[in-house]
Amino acid sequence: MASEADLKLLGTAVSPFAVRIRMALHMKGLPYEYLEQDLVNKSDLLVTSNPVYKKVPVLIHGGKPILESLAIVQYIDEVWSGKALNILPADPYQRATARFWAAYADDKLFAAYLGIFGAVTEVDRAEQVGETLAAVEQLEGAFIQSSNGKAFFAGDSVGFLDLVVGCHLFWLEAMGKMAGVAFLDTGKTPLLAAWAERFGETEVAKEAVPDADVVVEYAKKRQAAAAN
């Protein structure tokens, strides 16, 4: 097994993608040094580790940077495959399907709720709320397909899609509070809403996911700074 020593994570408290990595490291029981980053004044370490995008998260293992959160989760799962439960499904078809929905969550759900945060007019905001609701409804379908009637996307316990979708929940809640909308509606998306409750109670989520109010505060500060 590869060394667990010398694992560093560059992240920010409100980055869903960094939270995803914290959850994966927790699932595998891996100790790491967490280095909170300032995304306004980026550190040399961040810029030299991720010179292409200069974004968090970056996992540095034995001095080597691993980039992009989905690739990082897969790296962790492969390097420590013998440690704790596997994160990705073993079956190739299920892996491919999980990767499809992971890309969907990051492309569509993330872009939609971030659009609420960045909306300038009420019309823009309403459009982004609609896009977010549509993405959540698609993910209800993904949950039905993946969970096979069980508690989590991955079945009886938390796995890849639970981390990938789960890391977006605190932002979804925060944007819901700001827009006055309940994105996880027990009427429209009952299974996803129940899963979100269940996921929030897991050790993995409790360890890594911040309170939604942290994002609300962050969003208000950013909006106030943009208005000045």
Ligand SMILES: N[C@@H](CCC(=O)N[C@@H](CS)C(=O)NCC(=O)O)C(=O)O
């Ligand atoms: N696709 C990337 C997204 C990472 C990302 O968007 N990171 C944001 C924070 S949530 C960031 O570092 N932004 C800084 C910037 O854009 O300059 C991943 O999955 O790792």
